[in-house]
Amino acid sequence: MTSPWFESPADAEKRLGAVGYLADTATATTTYLAGALEKPLLVEGPAGVGKTELAKAVARATGAGLVRLQCYEGLDEARALYEWNYKKQLLRIQAAGDQAWDETHDDIFTDEFLLTRPLLTAIRREEPTVLLIDEVDKTDVEVEGLLLEILSDFQVTIPELGTVEAVRRPLVVLTSNATRELSEAIKRRCLFLHIDYPDSEREREIVLSQVPEVEDELAGQLVEVVSRLRALDLRKSPSIAESVDWARTLVALGTGTLDEAAIAQTLGVVLKHHSDHERALKELKLRTR
Numbered sequence: 001m002t003s004p005w006f007e008s009p010a011d012a013e014k015r016l017g018a019v020g021y022l023a024d025t026a027t028a029t030t031t032y033l034a035g036a037l038e039k040p041l042l043v044e045g046p047a048g049v050g051k052t053e054l055a056k057a058v059a060r061a062t063g064a065g066l067v068r069l070q071c072y073e074g075l076d077e078a079r080a081l082y083e084w085n086y087k088k089q090l091l092r093i094q095a096a097g098d099q100a101w102d103e104t105h106d107d108i109f110t111d112e113f114l115l116t117r118p119l120l121t122a123i124r125r126e127e128p129t130v131l132l133i134d135e136v137d138k139t140d141v142e143v144e145g146l147l148l149e150i151l152s153d154f155q156v157t158i159p160e161l162g163t164v165e166a167v168r169r170p171l172v173v174l175t176s177n178a179t180r181e182l183s184e185a186i187k188r189r190c191l192f193l194h195i196d197y198p199d200s201e202r203e204r205e206i207v208l209s210q211v212p213e214v215e216d217e218l219a220g221q222l223v224e225v226v227s228r229l230r231a232l233d234l235r236k237s238p239s240i241a242e243s244v245d246w247a248r249t250l251v252a253l254g255t256g257t258l259d260e261a262a263i264a265q266t267l268g269v270v271l272k273h274h275s276d277h278e279r280a281l282k283e284l285k286l287r288t289r
Contacts, residue, residue, distance in 0.1 A: 005062055005171055012061075016148025021050070021057035022206050023051060030193040031058060040151045040172035042136075042190035047177050048239020049195045055132040055173035064128035064171070069118035071139040077146055082120045085113045098275045109160035119146070119158055129170035136186075137176040144183050147251065151189040198240070200227055206240060211247040221258040222246055225284075226270065232283050238270035246270050 006012040014026035016166065023031065031054065034041035043051040059066040069080055071187045077083075089108040096104040116124065122131040134146065140174075149155060154166035174190065176182060198206065200223050214222075222243065230237045238246075246269045255262050271277050 001030065003036035004221050004255060005058070006032045008032060012134045015061040016054075016057050018059050020209060021053060021062040021239055022202065023054070023057075023208060024198070024202065027054065027193060030191055034173075034191050037191070038154075038175060039170050040190040041193060042174045042176065042182070042187065043193045043197035044176045044178050046197065046237065046239075048217060048237075048241055049197055050240055051195055052132065052134055053241075054132075054195075055130055055175070058171060058173070059130040062130075062171075064130045065125065066132060067118050067125070067170070068132040068134060071133065071137075071143070073136045073140065074137055075139050075143055079117055080119050080143065080146055081117050082158065083115050083117070084109070085115050089113050111161070114158075114161075119150055120164065121164045122172075123150065123154065123156055123164060125170070126167050126170050128168065131170040133172065133174040135177060136174045137179045137182060141183065144186050148189065150184055151186065161245075192231040197230060197237075200224065202268060203227075203240065203243060209241055210244045211251060214247045215256070216262040218256065218258060219247060220252060222250070226260060227286060229270065229280055232276075234271070234276040234279060235273045236271070237277065242270040252280045266271045281286065 006015065009025070009029040011033040013023050013025070016023045016028065016031070030041060035038070043054060045051055053067075056066060058064070092108050092113070093104055096107075118131070122123045122129050136144075136147075149157060151172065154169045156164045158164060174186075197203070200220075203226070204219050204223045205218075207214065207223065208216065211219075226238050226243050226246070246266065249266050249269045250258065250262070253262075254264070255266075263284070267277060267280060271280055
């Protein structure tokens with residue numbers, strides 16, 4: 001099966017690795033299939049495991065442009081899809097003078113007065129494009145309805161202009177932290193991939209690839225502590241990105257060994273809640289001084 005994105009799962013794994021994203025077999029295979037089958041990819045998993053980074057890495061690995069729709073509560077069609085430039089339309093109406101209203105109306109609902117938002121922008125791009133719909137579970141359920149036409153037919157319907165079909169189908173990546181259940185209609189249109197925290201060996205490899213200055217032994221110590229922290233009942237477990245930040249912190253401080261004092265002094269890099277600090281210091285029996 002030919003694909004404009006990746007030649008095979010192995011090719012996906014290799015090229016993603018070349019741009020700093022170490023994908024396991026399941027991730028590489030599903031990413032390849034999303035491109036080959038032209039199906040949106042729904043990536044679910046805890047915050048900070050690399051879901052958003054996967055979309056960015058696909059764009060880097062393939063030389064595609066990245067268009068991102070950051071979802072949030074209250075997101076509406078005007079922010080996600082398109083809206084009309086009302087100020088410009090008003091100026092056009094005022095300048096119309098004695099022109100018939102029907103003629104003026106036809107003028108102001110044209111492409112010249114259209115403000116494209118991420119979804120429509122991605123559909124209209126002629127260049128290879130990765131469309132990242134990030135944290136889709138944070139939107140209202142109604143917003144999912146806006147996505148269905150794009151996810152199934154790669155097109156958008158604008159009442160005044162008609163249907164706008166994709167010039168070139170983007171590779172669509174939706175991410176979700178599973179804070180709420182997505183509709184079956186969304187899931188039915190997508191391939192599904194669950195990404196969890198990596199095992200210690202893979203996370204060590206990720207840390208070493210992102211922070212080549214860190215010593216291998218220190219990276220191993222860091223990953224072990226992160227694993228112990230994730231086993232605790234915390235408000236927010238350390239993400240992979242925070243593991244990488246911690247490694248950079250230790251390098252910046254010239255820390256050679258991640259002993260109790262070093263952990264206690266730099267714990268704020270990976271834990272961002274006071275209650276998590278208190279629990280970690282108690283459970284790991286760390287000294288604060």
